[in-house]
Amino acid sequence: MKNITLKEIAHKLGISITTVSKALKNYPDVSPKTKQAVMALAHELQYTPNSFAVNLRTRESKTIGLIIPEVVHHFFSNVINGIIAEAEKNGYLVIILQSNESLELEKKQVALLINKRVDGILMSLSNESNDDDHIKEILQKGIPFVQFDKIAKLIRSSKVIINDQLAAIQAVQHLIDKGCKKIAHIRGPVNPQNAIDRFLGYKKALEKNEIAYQSDLVYTCERVSFEEGYAFAKQIIEQHPDVDGIFVITDLVAVGVLAYFNEQKIPIPSQIAVIGFSNWFMSQVITPKLSTVDQPSYEMGAQAFQLLLEEMICHRDQKPFEPKTIELKTTIIERESTLRN
Amino acid sequence: MKNITLKEIAHKLGISITTVSKALKNYPDVSPKTKQAVMALAHELQYTPNSFAVNLRTRESKTIGLIIPEVVHHFFSNVINGIIAEAEKNGYLVIILQSNESLELEKKQVALLINKRVDGILMSLSNESNDDDHIKEILQKGIPFVQFDKIAKLIRSSKVIINDQLAAIQAVQHLIDKGCKKIAHIRGPVNPQNAIDRFLGYKKALEKNEIAYQSDLVYTCERVSFEEGYAFAKQIIEQHPDVDGIFVITDLVAVGVLAYFNEQKIPIPSQIAVIGFSNWFMSQVITPKLSTVDQPSYEMGAQAFQLLLEEMICHRDQKPFEPKTIELKTTIIERESTLRN
DNA sequence: TTGTAGGCGTTATCAG
DNA sequence: CTGATAACGCCTACAA
Numbered sequence A, B: 001m002k003n004i005t006l007k008e009i010a011h012k013l014g015i016s017i018t019t020v021s022k023a024l025k026n027y028p029d030v031s032p033k034t035k036q037a038v039m040a041l042a043h044e045l046q047y048t049p050n051s052f053a054v055n056l057r058t059r060e061s062k063t064i065g066l067i068i069p070e071v072v073h074h075f076f077s078n079v080i081n082g083i084i085a086e087a088e089k090n091g092y093l094v095i096i097l098q099s100n101e102s103l104e105l106e107k108k109q110v111a112l113l114i115n116k117r118v119d120g121i122l123m124s125l126s127n128e129s130n131d132d133d134h135i136k137e138i139l140q141k142g143i144p145f146v147q148f149d150k151i152a153k154l155i156r157s158s159k160v161i162i163n164d165q166l167a168a169i170q171a172v173q174h175l176i177d178k179g180c181k182k183i184a185h186i187r188g189p190v191n192p193q194n195a196i197d198r199f200l201g202y203k204k205a206l207e208k209n210e211i212a213y214q215s216d217l218v219y220t221c222e223r224v225s226f227e228e229g230y231a232f233a234k235q236i237i238e239q240h241p242d243v244d245g246i247f248v249i250t251d252l253v254a255v256g257v258l259a260y261f262n263e264q265k266i267p268i269p270s271q272i273a274v275i276g277f278s279n280w281f282m283s284q285v286i287t288p289k290l291s292t293v294d295q296p297s298y299e300m301g302a303q304a305f306q307l308l309l310e311e312m313i314c315h316r317d318q319k320p321f322e323p324k325t326i327e328l329k330t331t332i333i334e335r336e337s338t339l340r341n
Numbered sequence C: 001t002t003g004t005a006g007g008c009g010t011t012a013t014c015a016g
Numbered sequence D: 001c002t003g004a005t006a007a008c009g010c011c012t013a014c015a016a
Helices: A006-013 A016-026 A030-043 A049-057 A074-089 A103-116 A132-142 A162-177 A192-206 A226-241 A252-264 A299-317 B005-012 B017-024 B034-043 B051-057 B074-089 B103-116 B134-140 B164-177 B192-208 B226-239 B251-262 B296-318
Strands: A065-069 A091-097 A118-124 A144-149 A156-164 A183-187 A218-220 A246-248 A273-275 A290-294 A325-328 A332-333 B062-067 B093-098 B120-122 B144-148 B158-162 B183-187 B219-222 B244-250 B271-274 B293-294 B325-328 B331-333
Touching: A006 A016, A006 A030, A006 A252, A016 A030, A049 B051, A049 B164, A065 A074, A065 A103, A065 A299, A074 A091, A074 A299, A074 B093, A091 A103, A091 B074, A103 A118, A103 A132, A118 A132, A132 A144, A132 B271, A144 A299, A156 A162, A156 A299, A162 A183, A162 A246, A162 A273, A162 A290, A162 A332, A183 A192, A183 A226, A183 A252, A226 A246, A226 A252, A252 A273, A252 B134, B005 B017, B005 B034, B017 B034, B034 B158, B062 B074, B062 B296, B074 B093, B074 B158, B074 B296, B093 B103, B103 B120, B103 B134, B120 B296, B134 B144, B144 B296, B158 B164, B158 B296, B164 B183, B164 B192, B164 B244, B164 B271, B164 B293, B164 B331, B183 B192, B183 B226, B219 B226, B226 B244, B226 B251, B244 B251, B251 B271, B296 B325
Parallel strands: A065 A091, A065 A118, A118 A144, A144 A156, A156 A325, A183 A218, A183 A246, A246 A273, B062 B093, B062 B120, B120 B144, B144 B158, B158 B325, B183 B219, B183 B244, B244 B271
Antiparallel strands: A091 B093, A290 A332, B293 B331
16 A cells, blocks of 8 residues: 555656646646646545655644643643644644653653654643743744743743733632632742742732731642642641631642532631632532633633744744734632622 | 754765764764764754654654544543653654544544654544544555544454443442442443443343333433533433432533532432442542542553554564454442442 | 756665 | 765756
């Protein structure tokens, strides 16, 4: 079952490879008759160009790389969805790599993609990432590059993000509006920009409402897991029994919090109100249903690809490209876990 | 920032391209001295082979394709995880495409991957798939191919599956052991082999326990969604108020069932016991915690890649390959939703 | 309108 | 030990 090449078509038709190539690409300088014949035979033999050869010639692979911290993650898998869909619409395929939240792996993945000569790279940083040599290498090689969600602020590239600080302010304000006076925050790891911004938003919201900030009400996740949420909930209730509201870095962790409180029969939201972040599917099916901040994940993926596409086109045409930053809207979703008044 | 080629290294060193190539690949017939020099310069200039050229020459891309019904799906994203990890260990990258449970899309994706000349294809069928022309084309072209989870039984290819029928028998037996006498089944769509097998398992378990099979106790999902679970739970309770156990095709749907019962304050498991399938993460955090059948998803991905790898190696070496089928073990996980006695 | 020739960057064969 | 030469399959000036 060998593959058909231009050469074979040319041979069978007794014409040159060049003519066959031109005919198939509908060049104006081929007679309709030969064009016809070539098309027909190509179709009959089910000719498809050898993409390896095309890649080599055109220096493009119509393939992009995506590096993401975790595939098994409601938010990220939705982003992937958006990216793949948008890429496919535009004739691109997507190679996906996981950093597993490890900087070392992330660097390795970048190297792999550069080696593979993908046409562009999309990336969301791992939680460990506090170093950007590998990212600088991407830029230095002139490879089109777009960051999304967890970004390195100082890198000059296109970005698709949400306003984490504002979203956090709104989430905490929501708790305050529901009557919470003493609000704890379970924050994300120290590195990621979005954990930092959400934390800053938490502080600002308190400040704006003239509630004193207490550093001992802030708990820091390392792995951002269900188990951590469970454990911190226990700590919070033991160390600060009068806490009446918790703003949690993400829904998964918040679900852990709810699990502990449910087990201890601590009433939510009457004693403690809880709000999460990201609007995972699970949040609407647990008891009590979790209030959260909705973050447009599919949209984020789609937009990230679009920015990358623009840059890839400029790159190919040797035109200069100005990085852009797109900020997507978030919305507070009120459910049972903050339903008071 | 142009890329370094063998030619340039050869030029700078005043030797031939051939020698450079050999030196870099550590051929025995190059003097240690030249080898040294070449290595050093290559390293200094950060030479990396142009993978497009290598692909063309070797007729391999060290890339495989994966077609999956849904990325945003706890089970499948875990499978993806296993595949990517195992592939990377063996020097392969993975292009992921989604069929969105549509046969038409699935066919398109297959065509894309064939065109791309991936070294192999991994696939789980969409629910719509009742036709296998596209799969036959893969085999006909001699592309290494492995099916997993939702498979076409009659296609002669390697497969990684679980014993759905047996797992279903065990799940229903579990309900019976817990005292259930009238058991409903919310089944998957008509096409997929695993939905059929689970349904058959349900029937067999009833039979073995001398419980009469009633076709009106079987409800068929079309989209396998939370909403369907919710709606069928309502129907079941209205049409058959004496049903005391439900075996549900998958956890997502089972969670919908629980949601309705919770809302109606129908006690689980005392009035009705519920068991799901697949052990989604969500199942252990909802109330009541859902009993289910655990299915090794990461493992399935990893094994599927291994089978594909074997086949790709045979393919490259022009050796014959015998398809294999691997059957992975499932386990019943007892949680609150069936916790009686 | 058609064909020739060169090259993309690598690898493999074979002769020196 | 080294290097010339010929592919891999396609594209594109340029010549005929």
